[in-house]
Amino acid sequence: MDERDWLHSKESLREWLTHEGPPEFGDAVDKWRSPGRPGPVRGALLASDREDALARLDVAKPVRGRERPVALLFPGQGAQHALMGTRLYQRDPVFTAAMDEVFELFGAEGTAIRDDWLSSRPRIDPDDLRRAQPLLFAVDRALGRMVCGWGVRPAALLGHSVGEVAAATMAGVFGVADAVTMMRDRIGRLTGQPAGGMLAVAADPDEVRPFLRDVVVGAVNARRQLMLAGLDGPLREAEAALRAAGYGCRRAKATTAFHSPVIAPALTGSKDALASLSLRAPGIPLYSGYTGGRLSPGTATDPAFWADQPAQPVLFGPALDALLADQDHLLVDAGPSESLAALARRHPKVRSGASAVTALLPAAPGDDRGAVLRAAAALWLEGHELDLTAIDR
Numbered sequence: 001m002d003e004r005d006w007l008h009s010k011e012s013l014r015e016w017l018t019h020e021g022p023p024e025f026g027d028a029v030d031k032w033r034s035p036g037r038p039g040p041v042r043g044a045l046l047a048s049d050r051e052d053a054l055a056r057l058d059v060a061k062p063v064r065g066r067e068r069p070v071a072l073l074f075p076g077q078g079a080q081h082a083l084m085g086t087r088l089y090q091r092d093p094v095f096t097a098a099m100d101e102v103f104e105l106f107g108a109e110g111t112a113i114r115d116d117w118l119s120s121r122p123r124i125d126p127d128d129l130r131r132a133q134p135l136l137f138a139v140d141r142a143l144g145r146m147v148c149g150w151g152v153r154p155a156a157l158l159g160h161s162v163g164e165v166a167a168a169t170m171a172g173v174f175g176v177a178d179a180v181t182m183m184r185d186r187i188g189r190l191t192g193q194p195a196g197g198m199l200a201v202a203a204d205p206d207e208v209r210p211f212l213r214d215v216v217v218g219a220v221n222a223r224r225q226l227m228l229a230g231l232d233g234p235l236r237e238a239e240a241a242l243r244a245a246g247y248g249c250r251r252a253k254a255t256t257a258f259h260s261p262v263i264a265p266a267l268t269g270s271k272d273a274l275a276s277l278s279l280r281a282p283g284i285p286l287y288s289g290y291t292g293g294r295l296s297p298g299t300a301t302d303p304a305f306w307a308d309q310p311a312q313p314v315l316f317g318p319a320l321d322a323l324l325a326d327q328d329h330l331l332v333d334a335g336p337s338e339s340l341a342a343l344a345r346r347h348p349k350v351r352s353g354a355s356a357v358t359a360l361l362p363a364a365p366g367d368d369r370g371a372v373l374r375a376a377a378a379l380w381l382e383g384h385e386l387d388l389t390a391i392d393r
Contacts, residue, residue: 005039006043006062009043010043010057010060013045013057014054014057017050017053017054017057018054040064040065040383042062042063042064042065042380042381042383043060043061043062043063043381044377044380044381045057045060046370046373046374046377063381065381065382065383065384066382066383067382067383067384068328068329068330068355068356068382069154069155069156069327069329069330070147070152070153070154070155070329070330070332070379070384071154071155071156071157071158071323071329071330071331071332072144072147072154072156072157072158072167072170072332072334073158073159073160073163073331073332073333073334073335073340073341073344074140074141074144074157074158074159074160074163074164074166074167074170074334074335074340075136075140075159075160075161075163075333075335075336075337075339075340076136076159076160076161076162076163076164076314077129077132077133077136077161077162077198077252077253077254077256077258078161078198078227078252078253078254078339079136079160079163079335079336079337079339079340080126080127080131080132080135080136080253080336080337081126081253081336081337081364081365082120082122082126082365083117083118083120083365084117084126084135084139084336084337084361084365085139085142085143085336085361085368086117086118086368087367087368087369088142088146088368088369088372089118091369092146092372094142094145094146094149094390095142095143095145095146096142097145098138098141098142098145098146099114099138099139099142101176102134102137102138102141102142102176102180103138105176105177105180106134106180106184112124113131113134113135116131117131117135125255126253127253127254127255128255129187129190129191129254129255129256130187130191132253132254133162133183133186133187134180134183134187136162136163136166136335136336137162137163137165137166137169137179137183139335139336140159140162140163140166140167140334140335141166141169141170141176143334143335143360143361144157144166144170144334145170146360146372147332147334147360147375147379148170149387149390150376150379150386150387150390150391151384151385151386151387151390152379152384152386154170154284154332155284155285155327155329156284156285156286156287156323156326156327156329157170157171157282157284157285157286157287158286158287158288158289158316158319158320158323159288159289160219160221160289160314160316160339160340161219161258161259161289161309161314162183163289163335163340164288164289164290164309165179165182165183165306166179166334167286168282168286168300168306170284171282171283171284171285171286171300172280172282172283172284173279173280173281173282173286173300173301174277174279175278178277178278178279181274181277182274182277182306185270185273185274186267186270186310189266189267189269189270190256190263190266190267190310193256193257193263193266194231194232194257194262195231195232195255196229196230196231196232196235196254196255196256196257196258196260196262196263197229197230197232197235197251197252197254197255197256197257198218198219198227198228198229198235198251198252198254198257198258198259199215199227199228199229199235199238199239199242199249199250199251199252200225200226200227200249200250200251200252201226201227201228201242201247201248201249202224202225202226202247202248202249203224203226203242203247204223204224204226205217205220205226207247208226208228208242208247211228211238211241211242211245212228212238213234213237213238214230214231214234215228215229215230215234215235215238215260216228216229216230216259216260216261216313217229217313218258218259218260218313218314219259219313219314219315219316220313220314220315220316220317220318221314221316221317221343222316222317222320222343222346222347223317223346225317225343225346227252227259227314229257229258229259229260230257230260230262231257231260231262235257239251258310259310259311259312259313259314260311261311262311263310263311264308264311267307267308267310267311270307270308271303271304271307271308273307274303274306274307275303277303279300279301279302279303279306280300280301281297281300281301282295282297282300286300287319287320287322287323288319289314289315289316289319290305290309290312290313290314290315291315291319292315292318292319292321292322293318293319293322294322294323294326316340316343317343320343320344320347321347324347324349324350324354324355328349328354328355329355330355330356330357330358330378330379330382331344331350331355331356331357331358332357332358332359332360332375332379333357333358333359333360333361334360335360335361336361337361337363337364338359338361338362338363341357341358341359342363344357345357356378356382358374358375358378358379359371359375360372360375372391373391376391
């Protein structure tokens with residue numbers, strides 16, 4: 001499609017919406033799907049009804065897609081919230097099947113996990129690792145599977161904390177059954193640990209060093225975006241001292257001291273427990289939040305690397321630097337809360353327009369389906385070929 005074709009299609013669509021067509025997405029797709037391969041000049045229109053569609057059509061402008069490769073980002077502990085992604089369950093068949101597969105592999109506990117996920121009054125708090133960890137893995141992976149079901153072939157994967165397990169599963173390092181085996185081992189070992197957590201701090205590592213008394217830097221997420229980790233008492237003391245010194249702080253949604261050495265003793269024996277898993281080299285380039293760069297086949301297939309992760313610091317910022325240094329991408333946040341999208345939008349490559357960001361779920365609980373359609377529109381406008389019937393399922 002060129003600019004002249006765009007104007008013609010726009011006026012024809014206006015005529016159809018005004019006089020003929022019902023405002024159903026599927027009908028519009030069937031009516032206006034172009035024969036053959038779509039061209040580089042594209043438009044996208046998201047509307048709630050006929051009147052909204054007509055109003056948006058007045059200001060719609062075409063874009064020429066760049067077709068940057070897609071990198072999927074999978075968030076971890078702290079991104080979870082009650083009912084995350086539940087409005088896609090029983091709505092999108094690929095998402096639903098992927099969620100049900102994980103619930104089944106968790107056995108009897110899987111039913112309880114699903115029931116709490118779907119409930120507005122869950123039996124176990126969503127921030128508890130017994131719910132946050134399995135559900136983040138399941139939702140992240142299900143969103144990734146859903147996007148691939150549209151015909152998208154990701155060029156790279158990057159996860160944060162437990163999101164790295166979802167990314168590795170998408171890359172083929174783990175089969176989903178082995179990934180769940182590892183998650184069950186991890187959750188079992190860490191359940192019952194002393195109360196702890198993580199603290200987001202707007203600072204660089206050198207600035208917080210004087211405040212690190214029995215707490216550690218648990219994550220380097222971006223420039224001046226850190227997470228401190230430790231047990232509750234020391235973490236509260238660090239927060240009070242940092243606030244008194246003028247630093248902005250916010251407690252993350254975690255009840256365990258993830259990415260701190262205080263939980264390392266609980267992981268003793270995890271390497272041996274994971275030794276029987278079948279680990280393979282990544283089939284898709286996999287960037288690691290633990291190495292800060294692209295994961296090598298040797299590291300990806302080392303059980304010790306995965307066993308130690310909960311106690312190791314996350315280097316999401318350096319890993320994102322490495323990903324975008326290798327190539328510009330359209331970054332797709334495949335998880336709840338837009339937590340990684342927010343970090344990625346701060347990156348110089350994104351701020352300059354060389355790379356771009358979209359998200360599959362909203363920043364706050366709400367319109368899951370609307371967020372999915374906005375992400376699909378971003379992929380379409382970028383120039384990627386999508387199975388529009390799969391999006392409308």
